[in-house]
Amino acid sequence: MSKQYILIFAKTTYAKTPYDQWLAGTGIEPIILTPEEYASGYRHLPQVHAFANYDHNQLVEKTALRLGRRYPLVGVFARAEADVIRAGQLRDALDLPGQRTASALAYRNKVIMKDHLRGSGVLLPDYRPLDSAYTAIQFVEAHGFPVVIKPQAESGSFGTHIIHDERELDSYLANAQRGNLEIETFVDGQMYHVDGLIIGGKIAFIHPFKYVNDCLSYRKNEFAGTRTLSSTDPLYQPLIDTARKVLGALPSPSNMAFHCELWHTKTGEIVFCEIASRTGGGMISSNIVYSFDLNIDKEWLLAECGLAQPLGPRAYRPGGGVVIPPLNGVLEHLPRGNEPEYVREVVFTSSEGQRFHGGVKSGLFLAGYVIAGDSEEEVSTNMFGVADWFAKSAKWQLST
Incomplete structure (x- = not known):
């Protein structure tokens, strides 16, 4: 059997997405297109193409098209927001399975997605x-x-x-x-998100999460984070039902991760904010691995390769993810190795000696943590605890 390939827009570190390990034994080889800063982690692979200014560099598309015409691709994989539309356009150009441009735009453009949802029964601002x-x-x-x-x-x-x-x-x-x-x-309410995975046109996994702080916390130099919602929570099923309505009203591909944000207002309504056809950012995917023993990115990749596996019922344990933004100044000391006992995973995106200018967006963070607890409420308490520990332990030379 001749070798097959999948072209991957890889805007993640190798440690987070070891695509070759996930595809080991399948006979499918990954072709990696990645930002320069992540390229070193993938260098052991035969096909790695690195780009400066990755999000806006159109040589990414040119290279992808050239490679797609040269190698027999089973599909295209893209888990990051910046790659959703370029991946859809490539599938159109090469007539490959997966999410096409029209669907990608519906999940990427906030006006187009709301236009699709009119008349669906989903409440909109x-x-x-x-x-x-x-x-x-x-x-x-x-x-x-x-x-x-x-x-x-x-x-x-x-x-x-x-x-x-x-x-x-x-x-x-x-x-x-x-x-x-x-x-x-403006919608005055508590923000939640519902994340999940569609395989073969059916929802294979879905679960709601609650934001702790909010999506704009980074502007106040505060952590952002989310935690799992218990199935006994009164909002558990209404949030899932609303996310299902949203997915049903949009042009959804057969295989897709999704991240849907919803408000719960003070008057008890669930109002749509936005949805993306990708894995949740920050520590959301790591939280799902911890809480459900499920790596959405891996299962999604295998589905895009035609190798979908039954997921079956998932065990559950409460968990949360915390992302801490940088301050305005030079980072002199990054605390590591003596985290609180409830920390289950640590991710650093930078190192000592770097200069920062405060938070840029909620998904770009200095340190990320997966947090455990015996209950959802204890997880929330521990999320504030690790943020407080980090603030007291990190050392900065602050700029005025």
Whole structure:
């Protein structure tokens, strides 16, 4: 049997996604396209192509198309937000199975996804594309403050602005960059997310999580994190039911990880925020490995290769994930080796001596932790505990 290949847009370290190990014994070889900073981890593989400015470098697409025409591909794999559309476009160009461009846009563009959800029974904020200051003013006149302005296609709350009054609107408009933006009504509620995996057109795994702090915590130099929700929680099933409605209304591919964010309002409604056709960022996927003994990325990859395995019932233990943003200054000491006893996994993305300028987005962090506890409430307590321990243990030369 001749060798087959899968082309992988690999915007992760090898330690997180050892694709060759996951494919060992299958006869399928990974072809890796990756940012320069991650390339060293994959260098032992025969086919590794590294790129500077990976997210915006269109030589990534050119190289992918050339390789796709040269090697017999069983498919294309992309787990990061930056790669969702470029992977869909490549599948279109090569007529390969998997998520195509139209589906990728529905899961990437916040206006397109909400347009799909109209009439589905899923509650939505009022929204519209934001093309000018005139639109912003008219939207505020129609709906009042506060409003939210954000990019149509970004992740990790990057570029999100909550506008509370006329003064903040003027400040935003004085410095705003034009582009593909969306304006929507502010939803006052607790944020949750539902993550899962579709295999063969059916939901093979689904579970809700609660945000501890919020998605914009990094702007206040505070940790962000989420924890599992118990099946006895009154919101457990309503959150899952809403996520199922969302998935049913969107053009979903046969195999896909998903990360769906929802608000629970003070009046008891569940309102849609957004959804992505990828694995959750931060420590979410690591939390799922700990809490359910399930590596979504691995199972998704095997499904894209036509090698899907039955997942079966999953054992459950409460868990959470904490991501800690950098401060504004030089990191002099990164605490390691003496973490609190409830820490189950540690991920560092940087090292001592580096200069930072504070948090950039919720998915870009300095340190990440998977947290254990005997109950969901204890997990929450321990999440604050590890953040407090880190703040007291790390040493910074702060900038003014």
